[in-house]
Amino acid sequence: MASQFDAQGRLRHLVTLKDVPRAQLVALLDRAESYLTPPGAKPASNDTLAGRTIANLFFEPSTRTRASFELAARRLGAEVLSLDVSTSSRAKGESLLDTIYTLQAMQIDIFVIRDAQSGVPAYICDHVAPHVAVLNAGESHLNHPTQGLLDVLTMRRHLGDLADKVVTIAGDIQHSRVARSAHHALMTLGVGELRLVAPPTLAPDASEFPGATLLDSIEDGVRGADVVMCLRIQRERMEQGHGPDAAEFHRQFGLTPERLALAQPHAIVMHPGPMNREVEIAGSVADAPQSVITEQVTNGVAVRMAVMQTVMETLHG
Structure with a gap:
């Protein structure tokens, strides 16, 4: 794929967090934090992207991520075009590149891409014009970089330096782009310990998560943790026999109040959404004071504002 960075090492696309240096990662988090305002206050906005489009x-269904990117762009003064996949030219048979070239001819500045197929954002990076940026909004099971950024921003705001912290991610790790992007960011930031908890049928290959500890006991994973992040269990995988059914999963792996009590008293509870209440997480835990799930959503808009502003500065100064 085309490099995410320009000749000076500045970020011009964002496809993965895997190779983003610590200094740039921290700079993105710092910029995102500057866009956060207290609950009830007017959201941060400026005209940084005025005149940009x-x-x-989104060639894969999304509500939260798509809305978050739209709000982020508008709060920076940009114009936004969102394609409905059900009526897009790609659905009608036009090639992906023809769609990109057509939109590029309409003077698009940033393409935000979400696709169930691996490699699509990187492929588009290889073919856009030099003045155009590409942002990955979710790719197969591999990458979801802005989600990884908003997750670590949320952790940092509550816990500060993560060097001595224990982060536990539980659920369908094998198929999770959220877990992979969080792993990339946490390893770069030097997290104290990253634990990944999953049933054997939903566990990843350990080689995909270097530095992490793989566990098949939710109690062992949560005990002493500073962060517990649950991942959505895809019911279709259960129906296909790739894991216990919903009730059994909750019994064996669900985050209940009793299990959360094993974590640090100050531990925060996270979930990227959408949640299956009473499957991977008890409703009472999702709504408990320790839950920062809605904060993750707020932080997501700020992160996407920071990323858009950063790549536009790289391309246009």
Whole structure:
């Protein structure tokens, strides 16, 4: 794929967090934090992207991520075009590159891409014009970089330096782009310990998560943790026999109040959404004071504002 960075090492696309240096990661988090305002206050906004146009190409269904990118772009003063996949040219048979070239001819500045197929954002990076940026809004099971950024921003705001902290991610790790992007960011930031908890049928290959500890006991994973993040269990995988059914999963692996009590008293509870209440997480835990799930959503808009502003500065100064 085309490099995420320009000749000076500045970020011009964002496809993965895997190779983003610590200094740039921290700079993105710092910029995102500057866009956060207290609950009830007016959201941060400026005209940094006035006259620029953002195209959201979501070839996979999304509500939260798409809305978050739209709000982020508008709060920076940009115009936003969001394609409905059900009526897009790609659905009608036009090639992906023809769609990109058509939109590029309409003077699009940033393409925000979400696709169930691996490699699509990187492929588009290889073919856009030099003045155009590509942002990955979720790719197969591999990458979801802005989600990884908003997750570590949320952790940092509550816990400060993560060097001595224990982060536990539980659920369907094998198929999770959220877990992979969080792993990339946490390893770069030097997290104290990253624990990954999953049933054997939903566990990843250990080689995909270097530095992490793989566990098949939710109690062992949560005990002493500073962060517990649950991942959505895809019911279709249960129906296909790739794991216990919903009730059994909750019994064996669900985050209940009793299990959360094993974590540090100050531990925070996270979930990227959408949640299956009473499957991977008890409703009472999702709504408990320790839950920062809605904060993650707030932080997501700020992160996407920071990323858009950063790549536009790289391309246009």
